[in-house]
Every structure is written in C-alpha cells, then in structure tokens.
Amino acid sequence: MDAHSETSDVSVDGHHESPEEFKKHLRSYYVVFVALLCLTAVTVGVAELKLARPIAITVALTIATIKAGLVAAVFMHLISEKKVIIAVLALTALFFALVMALPSLTLYEHRHVIAGMGN
Amino acid sequence: MSDTVIPYMVKPHPVTGIPNGKFGIWLFLASEVMLFGALFSSYVLIRSGAPHWPPEGGLSSEILDVPKATFNTAVLITSSITMVLAWASCKLGNLGKFKLWMGITIALSFVFLIVKYFEYAHKFELGHTPAHDNFYAIYFTMIGLHGVHIIGGIIVNTYLLTWGSKLWKTDSVHFTNRVENAGLYWHFVDLVWIFLFPSLYLL
Numbered sequence: 001m002d003a004h005s006e007t008s009d010v011s012v013d014g015h016h017e018s019p020e021e022f023k024k025h026l027r028s029y030y031v032v033f034v035a036l037l038c039l040t041a042v043t044v045g046v047a048e049l050k051l052a053r054p055i056a057i058t059v060a061l062t063i064a065t066i067k068a069g070l071v072a073a074v075f076m077h078l079i080s081e082k083k084v085i086i087a088v089l090a091l092t093a094l095f096f097a098l099v100m101a102l103p104s105l106t107l108y109e110h111r112h113v114i115a116g117m118g119n
Numbered sequence: 120m121s122d123t124v125i126p127y128m129v130k131p132h133p134v135t136g137i138p139n140g141k142f143g144i145w146l147f148l149a150s151e152v153m154l155f156g157a158l159f160s161s162y163v164l165i166r167s168g169a170p171h172w173p174p175e176g177g178l179s180s181e182i183l184d185v186p187k188a189t190f191n192t193a194v195l196i197t198s199s200i201t202m203v204l205a206w207a208s209c210k211l212g213n214l215g216k217f218k219l220w221m222g223i224t225i226a227l228s229f230v231f232l233i234v235k236y237f238e239y240a241h242k243f244e245l246g247h248t249p250a251h252d253n254f255y256a257i258y259f260t261m262i263g264l265h266g267v268h269i270i271g272g273i274i275v276n277t278y279l280l281t282w283g284s285k286l287w288k289t290d291s292v293h294f295t296n297r298v299e300n301a302g303l304y305w306h307f308v309d310l311v312w313i314f315l316f317p318s319l320y321l322l
Contacts (some may be wrong), residue, residue, distance in 0.1 A: 019211055026207060033200040040192050040316075047180055047321040060317035067313045075203050075306045082136045085145050092149040099156045103164035 032074045039067050129293045144300040148307050151268075155311055158261050162318070165253050173254040180321050183258070184238050188320045191234050192312065198227035199309045202276075202302045209295040214287050217298070221280045224305070228273045235266055258319055265315060268308045275301050 043063050047056065073079040078086070127139045135142050166172050173182055205220035242255070249259040279301055286294040
C-alpha cells in the first residue's frame with residue numbers, strides 16, 4: 001500500500017479519522033473563510049457610518065475579536081487543542097491584558113499631575 | 120554531531136501530548152503576542168495622550184488608503200485558507216495538491232507585499248515618513264514589523280514548497296507536522312493584521 005494513500009486513517013490533534021470524515025473539516029474552513037470576508041465588509045461598512053469614536057472603537061474591535069476567534073479556533077485548531085497549549089495561551093492572554101492596561105495607569109498619573117499643576 | 124536526532128518531532132511528547140515542534144511554535148507565538156502587545160500598548164498610550172489623532176487633523180480613514188488595506192485584508196484571509204488547505208492536502212496524502220495550495224499562499228503573500236509597497240511609496244512621495252509625526256511613526260513601525268513577518272513566512276513556506284518537500288519521501292508525517300507549524304505561524308500573522316487594519320486605518 002502506498003505510504004501516502006488516502007485509504008489510511010488521518011490524525012487531527014490525536015483523533016484518528018477516516019479521510020471521508022476528515023474532508024468534513026474542509027467544509028468548516030470554507031464557512032470560516034466566507035464569514036471572515038463578510039465580517040471584513042461589515043467592519044469597513046460600519047467605519048463609513050462615521051459613528052462616535054467610542055462606539056466605533058467598540059464595534060470595530062468586537063468584530064476584530066470575533067474574526068480572530070474564528071481564525072484561532074478553526075484554522076489554528078484551538079477548538080480541539082491539547083490542554084497544555086490552552087494553558088500557555090491563557091497565561092499569555094493574562095500578560096497581554098496587563099500590558100494593555102499599562103497605558104491606563106500612566107494616564108491616571110498624568111491626570112493627577114495636570115490636576116496638581118492647576119492648584 | 121550530524122547524527123543527533125531531536126526527540127519527539129513526530130510522536131507526541133509524553134508530558135505535553137504534542138510533538139516538540141508544535142509546542143515550540145506555540146511558545147514562539149506566545150512571545151510574538153507580547154511583542155505586538157507592547158506595540159499596541161504604546162499605540163494606545165501615544166494616541167490617548169495626543170490632543171488630536173491623527174495630529175495633523177482629519178480621520179485615519181481619510182489619511183490612509185482604506186481600499187488598498189481592505190483588499191490586502193481579503194488577500195491575507197484568502198492566504199490563510201489556502202495555507203490550511205495545503206496542510207489538509209498533506210494529511211490526505213496528496214503532495215501535488217499541497218504544492219498547488221502552498222504555491223497560491225506564497226503568491227498571495229507577494230501580492231500583499233506589492234500592494235504595501237505602493238501604499239508606502241505614495242506616503243514617502245508626500246513626505247509622510249516615520250519622522251513626520253507620531254501617527255506615521257506608529258503606522259510605519261507596526262505595519263512594517265508585520266511586513267517583516269510576512270517576509271519570514273514567505274521564506275519558510277518557499278522552503279517547504281521546494282527543498283523542504285524532499286522530507287515527504289522519507290517521513291511524510293514529519294513533513295506534515297512542519298507544514299502545520301508553518302501554518303500556525305501564518306494564521307498568527309493574519310490574526311495580527313485583523314487587529315492592525317481597524318486600529319490603524321479605520322478608527
């Protein structure tokens with residue numbers, strides 16, 4: 001039998017599947033692809049509405065997060081990934097959140113300095 | 120020593136449950152999250168501290184080329200699915216289809232860079248260099264760093280399409296794992312762009 005034959009089982013993240021079962025995954029890739037293109041169109045469309053900045057930022061980043069979630073879950077297979085990877089990413093997310101929170105601390109300090117200058 | 124073999128490159132490591140290469144690429148991507156995270160954090164700090172953004176007035180969407188960036192977003196999303204199809208072709212034992220999808224992925228990567236070249240060239244013609252103001256400094260730094268990642272992906276993917284594919288004949292599972300790892304990196308590059316596009320061009 002050919003070593004690369006389609007008749008042998010296919011392993012995805014440790015789960016053995018027949019080639020027919022594996023091909024079902026391909027459908028989900030196409031669905032996510034279309035969803036990503038549609039969400040990109042929505043992002044640009046909403047930007048054209050020239051909403052108030054806080055609302056525009058919230059909407060755009062929410063859509064971006066949904067798109068990123070689709071890429072990570074389906075294209076990067078995080079939906080069925082091992083716990084060790086999820087743990088590494090959870091720790092990364094925590095540190096990412098801390099880094100993103102740093103500007104708010106600095107701005108808080110700036111406001112106090114500016115308020116102090118007014119006295 | 121030339122005959123040294125890195126362990127658990129094909130079989131899962133007994134502790135992590137995944138091959139070492141895959142664990143390594145995820146740790147690398149975690150460090151990449153922090154690299155781009157530091158830049159996004161700096162962007163928030165600089166932007167929220169500025170009286171007007173962009174400093175020269177108007178809106179980001181009026182200053183930057185949104186149609187080109189939207190086109191590039193579609194190009195990167197398409198390259199992400201062609202990349203995953205290249206990996207799926209390996210899983211199904213079809214090297215010919217792998218080469219087709221990987222070739223398309225690399226071609227789309229070049230399309231992205233060519234569009235970016237025209238965008239940058241136009242900005243330089245107008246004298247809008249990174250030294251112009253904080254807006255352009257952030258724009259060139261973040262988009263430029265992302266562009267460097269695109270070039271890195273092209274190098275790895277081209278290797279897998281050419282010399283690297285010789286591994287298929289001797290160890291197809293190991294080769295498929297390498298394609299998967301390259302794919303994880305490529306999807307991450309797409310993921311970063313998903314946030315860069317609205318943050319810099321639209322908001």
